[in-house]
Amino acid sequence: MGAPEIATAVLDVRNLSVAFATHTGPVAAVHDVSFTVAPGETLALVGESGSGKSVTSLAVMRLTPPAPRTRLDGQALFRSRDGTVRDLLAVPERAMRALRGNEIAMIFQEPMTSLNPVQRVGDQIAEAVMTHRPVGRREALDRAEHLLARVGISDARRRLAAFPHHLSGGMRQRVMIAMALACDPALLIADEPTTALDVTVQAQILELLQDLQRETGMAIVFITHNLGVVAEIADRVMVMYAGRIVEQGEVGPVMRAPLMPYTQGLLRAVPTLTVSDGFVPLTSIPGTVPSPTALPPGCAFEPRCPYALPGLCDATTPPLDDAFDGQQVRCLRWDAVAALEARP
Amino acid sequence: MASFLLNRLIQSVILLALVSVIGFAVLHLAPGGPLSQFALIPGMTQEQLAHIAHEMGLDRPLPLQYWEWVSRLVTGDWGHSYRDNQPVLAIISGRLPATFELMLTAIALAVLLGVTVGVLGAVRRGSIFDSLATVGAMVALSIPTFWFGLIVIYIFAVKLGWLPAGSRSTVGDGSFSDYFRHLIAPAVVLALVEVAIWSRYMRGAMLDVISQDFIRTARAKGLSEKSVMLRHAFRNALLPMIELAGLELPTLLGGALVTETVFTWPGMGRLFLDSLGYRDYPVVMGILMVSAVLVLIGSLFADILSAAADPRIRL
Numbered sequence: 001m002g003a004p005e006i007a008t009a010v011l012d013v014r015n016l017s018v019a020f021a022t023h024t025g026p027v028a029a030v031h032d033v034s035f036t037v038a039p040g041e042t043l044a045l046v047g048e049s050g051s052g053k054s055v056t057s058l059a060v061m062r063l064t065p066p067a068p069r070t071r072l073d074g075q076a077l078f079r080s081r082d083g084t085v086r087d088l089l090a091v092p093e094r095a096m097r098a099l100r101g102n103e104i105a106m107i108f109q110e111p112m113t114s115l116n117p118v119q120r121v122g123d124q125i126a127e128a129v130m131t132h133r134p135v136g137r138r139e140a141l142d143r144a145e146h147l148l149a150r151v152g153i154s155d156a157r158r159r160l161a162a163f164p165h166h167l168s169g170g171m172r173q174r175v176m177i178a179m180a181l182a183c184d185p186a187l188l189i190a191d192e193p194t195t196a197l198d199v200t201v202q203a204q205i206l207e208l209l210q211d212l213q214r215e216t217g218m219a220i221v222f223i224t225h226n227l228g229v230v231a232e233i234a235d236r237v238m239v240m241y242a243g244r245i246v247e248q249g250e251v252g253p254v255m256r257a258p259l260m261p262y263t264q265g266l267l268r269a270v271p272t273l274t275v276s277d278g279f280v281p282l283t284s285i286p287g288t289v290p291s292p293t294a295l296p297p298g299c300a301f302e303p304r305c306p307y308a309l310p311g312l313c314d315a316t317t318p319p320l321d322d323a324f325d326g327q328q329v330r331c332l333r334w335d336a337v338a339a340l341e342a343r344p
Numbered sequence: 345m346a347s348f349l350l351n352r353l354i355q356s357v358i359l360l361a362l363v364s365v366i367g368f369a370v371l372h373l374a375p376g377g378p379l380s381q382f383a384l385i386p387g388m389t390q391e392q393l394a395h396i397a398h399e400m401g402l403d404r405p406l407p408l409q410y411w412e413w414v415s416r417l418v419t420g421d422w423g424h425s426y427r428d429n430q431p432v433l434a435i436i437s438g439r440l441p442a443t444f445e446l447m448l449t450a451i452a453l454a455v456l457l458g459v460t461v462g463v464l465g466a467v468r469r470g471s472i473f474d475s476l477a478t479v480g481a482m483v484a485l486s487i488p489t490f491w492f493g494l495i496v497i498y499i500f501a502v503k504l505g506w507l508p509a510g511s512r513s514t515v516g517d518g519s520f521s522d523y524f525r526h527l528i529a530p531a532v533v534l535a536l537v538e539v540a541i542w543s544r545y546m547r548g549a550m551l552d553v554i555s556q557d558f559i560r561t562a563r564a565k566g567l568s569e570k571s572v573m574l575r576h577a578f579r580n581a582l583l584p585m586i587e588l589a590g591l592e593l594p595t596l597l598g599g600a601l602v603t604e605t606v607f608t609w610p611g612m613g614r615l616f617l618d619s620l621g622y623r624d625y626p627v628v629m630g631i632l633m634v635s636a637v638l639v640l641i642g643s644l645f646a647d648i649l650s651a652a653a654d655p656r657i658r659l
C-alpha cells in the first residue's frame with residue numbers, strides 16, 4: 001500500500017462500499033462513498049433515516065457485523081497521533097481496537113440506552129481511560145471526574161458514583177461525550193447525538209461539542225437528519241440518499257443554494273421561525289428512502305423528485321458531478337434545477 | 345425495604361392459607377381415604393372402622409377438621425403420622441437433609457452447566473456448538489424424568505455397575521466417597537431438565553443484551569470482545585436469571601419428587617408419594633406446607649438478590 005497521500009486530513013475515506021449478507025443475497029447499504037475530514041473541522045453527514053449514515057460511520061469504526069456477514073470495500077485512511085497513516089478497513093482487529101475509543105471515538109443517538117445500566121458512570125468513563133492508558137483505577141477515576149467537569153456536569157466527584165438511570169437524557173449524553181474524550185481522540189464520530197433530546201438540551205450539547213472542538217482541535221463527523229443543525233455546527237456537509245452521496249460542499253453554498261432536489265426538499269423540511277406566525281408548517285418530502293434491496297432504476301430519488309424527467313431520470317444513473325466551488329451533486333438536471341429554483 | 349418485607353410477609357401468609365385450604369380440600373375430597381388401609385386388615389368389621397374414623401376425627405365436617413388441623417399447625421403441633429404415629433415435623437425434618445443435598449447439587453450443576461452452555465451458545469450463535477446445544481436442550485426437555493432415571497440406572501448400575509442403583513449411602517459405610525457415588529446419578533437426572541432450561545434462558549438473555557446499544561458503546565471504547573462479553577453483556581444477562589432461579593424452585597421440587605422415587609432416595613419427595621399412597625393426611629399436608637414455605641423463601645431470596653445486583657430495582 002505504501003504511505004498514501006492524505007494531505008492534511010485526519011480521515012480520508014475512499015470509495016467505501018458496505019454490503020450485508022442476507023438470506024436473499026448481499027444488500028449494498030453504502031455505495032462508493034468518499035470524503036475527508038481535516039483536524040478541527042466538522043463534516044456533517046445528512047440524510048433521512050435509512051440513507052446509510054450510520055452504516056458509513058460504523059464501517060469506519062469497523063463496528064459493522066464481522067467479515068462474512070458484512071463486506072467492506074474501499075479505504076478509510078486515518079492519520080494517527082504519531083503521524084502514520086493506516087487504512088482502517090485493512091488493519092488487524094487488534095490494531096483497530098487500540099484506535100477505537102482512543103484516537104477515534106464515537107457517540108450515539110440514544111443516550112438512554114447507550115450506557116451500561118448496571119455500571120456506575122465513573123467506572124464506565126474510567127474503563128475507557130484504562131483500556132488505552134497504563135493507569136490504575138484511582139487515576140482513571142480522577143481523569144473521569146475531570147472529564148465530567150469538562151463536559152459541564154456539576155458536582156463531578158459525586159456524579160462518578162451515579163448510575164445512568166439517575167441522570168437525565170442530556171446528562172447521559174454528556175457522560176457519553178466525556179467517555180469519548182477519555183483519550184483525547186483526533187476524530188469524534190457523533191451519530192445523531194442530539195436527535196433524542198429536546199430542543200434546549202440539543203442546543204447545549206451542540207455548543208459543548210463546538211467548545212470542545214475549539215479546545216482540542218479534534219475533527220468531528222456529525223451525523224444528523226436535520227439540516228437546521230448543520231448550519232450551526234458544520235464546516236462542510238455531505239448529503240446521503242439510498243447509500244450514496246448526492247451532494248457535498250461547503251455549508252454556506254449548500255445551505256444557501258442546494259443543487260440537488262433532495263437537499264432542497266430536506267431544507268424545506270426544516271422548521272423556520274418567522275416573525276408573523278410562529279413556525280412555518282414543514283413540508284416533508286413525500287414518500288420514503290427506498291430500501292437498498294429495491295433501488296429504482298436510474299436516479300434513486302426519481303420516484304420522489306419534483307423535477308424528475310421521464311425517460312431520462314428513470315433510465316440513466318446520475319454520476320456525482322462537480323458543480324461550482326468544489327460543490328458536488330448527483331443529479332442529471334442540476335443546472336436546469338438550479339435555474340428553476342433561483343426563480344421566486 | 346421494611347415495608348417490602350412486611351408486604352411480602354402478608355402476601356406469604358395469604359398464599360400459605362390458600363395452599364393449605366386447597367391442599368386439604370383436594371386431599372379429603374379425593375376418592376379413597378385413610379380408612380381404606382384399615383379396611384384391608386383381615387377381620388375388620390364395619391363397626392370397628394367407624395370407631396377408628398371417629399377416633400381420627402374423620403367423621404366430623406371437613407371445615408371443622410381443617411380448623412382443628414390449622415390451629416394446631418400454627419402452634420407448632422403438626423400432628424402425628426397415621427402410619428407409625430411419629431410426629432410429622434420430626435419425620436419431615438429427618439428427610440429434609442437428603443432432599444437438600446440432592447436439590448442443591450442439582451441446582452449447582454444446572455447453574456454452572458446451563459449458564460456456560462447458554463453463554464457460549466449466544467456468543468457463538470449459529471455455530472455447531474450452538475446447534476448441538478439447542479437440539480440437546482430440546483431432547484432433554486422432552487425426556488420424562490422418571491424414564492431418564494430408569495435408563496441411567498439400567499446403563500450405569502445394572503449394565504456397567506459403575507454406580508449404585510439407588511438410596512443415599514451403603515449401610516455401614518459412612519464415607520464421603522460412598523455418599524458421593526450415590527449422589528451422582530440422581531443429581532444428574534434431576535439437573536438434566538434444569539440445565540436445559542437454564543441454558544435456553546441464559547442464551548436468550550445473553551442475545552437480548554448483546555443486541556443492546558451499550559454493547560456497541562463498549563466495543564466503541566476499544567474493549568476486547570472478551571471484556572465486552574464478560575464485563576458488560578454477561579453481567580447484565582445474569583439479572584433475569586436470578587428471577588428465573590426463584591421461579592424454577594417449584595419445578596425443581598417436582599423433579600425431586602420423581603427422582604427420589606426412582607432412586608429410592610430417602611428424601612421428602614419420596615416420603616410424599618409414600619404418604620400419599622397411605623393417605624397419611626398429616627404427613628402429606630405437612631410436606632405441602634414445607635414445600636410452599638421453601639418456594640416462598642426462594643422467591644423472596646431471589647427478589648432481594650435481584651435488588652442487590654440491579655441498581656434500578658429498589659425494594
Ligand SMILES: Nc1ncnc2c1ncn2[C@@H]1O[C@H](COP(=O)(O)OP(=O)(O)O)[C@@H](O)[C@H]1O
Pocket residue numbers: 020022027029047048049050051052053054055056065291292
Ligand atoms: N446489519 C445490517 N444488516 C442488513 N442491513 C442493514 C444492517 N444495518 C443497516 N442495514 C440497512 O442499511 C440501510 C442504511 O441504514 P443506516 O445506515 O442505519 O441508515 P441511517 O442513515 O438512518 O443511519 C438501511 O436500509 C438498513 O436497513
Ligand code: SF4
Pocket residue numbers: 260261262299300301302303305306307308309313318330331332333334
Ligand atoms: S436526476 Fe432527475 S430524478 Fe434525480 S434528482 Fe435529478 S432531477 Fe430528480
Ligand SMILES: [Mg+2]
Pocket residue numbers: 050053054055191192
Ligand atoms: Mg442512523
